[in-house]
Amino acid sequence: MLCHDVRRFSLCFHHPGCSEQTSASIASVQYHMVFGKKLPLHIFLAYKGYGKQICEQSCSRDALLICRNAMSSEEQLQEQVGIFLILSFVDISGSLSCISLLFQLIRLRGDYCGDLARCTCGESRWEIPIVRCSFDCEQTWGKDALDTDSAQKAPVIAVFFLIHMFM
Incomplete structure (x- = not known):
């Protein structure tokens, strides 16, 4: 479930020229639009790092x-x-x-x-x-x-x- 959630907003972190702070803000807005809940930006910054580590595991x-x-x-x-x-x-x-x-x-x-x-x-x-x-x-x-x-x-x-x- 974590990776499914991360995929929903992870694209926000791939905008060229955007800082991580701006990307986290975009992710926060997207999350609010999808789930109807507002979360602080630092949650998305931490979640992005953790989600990337977990969800991009190789198929070993x-x-x-x-x-x-x-x-x-x-x-x-x-x-x-x-x-x-x-x-x-x-x-x-x-x-x-x-x-x-x-x-x-x-x-x-x-x-x-x-x-x-x-x-x-x-x-x-x-x-x-x-x-x-x-x-x-x-x-x-x-x-x-x-x-x-x-x-x-x-x-x-x-x-x-x-x-x-x-x-």
Whole structure:
């Protein structure tokens, strides 16, 4: 959530020729317009530095392992089942359900990895499902398309898998 908030006003700090004080003032006004709350400028200066440090982490292998280890074995199984579904069913390829399933998997990962979930698309085990679904990770992350409350829908993956097993 921190990185989502930082992205909302971080562009204010990239105006050419603006001092940090002026940029913080712009960020404060933007924050007030979006959230309806006024905050002091020093909050934005501190938040900018902290947010930049946290939100611009690289997609290192270690960071992804920490992220995956935060998931329970049941949640990792849900992720595996979802990937298996995409790989197993040729008719799902390119359809809305394929993209929907991939969104659910990435949202599930996002619950445990926060902004590092954007690195999910770079993992080798996700490469084939992403290609099969014709999924554009960069465009998805750029539009903040995954910031919704549908993360609770991830258990649907297991139900979907069970239905296909017994049909």
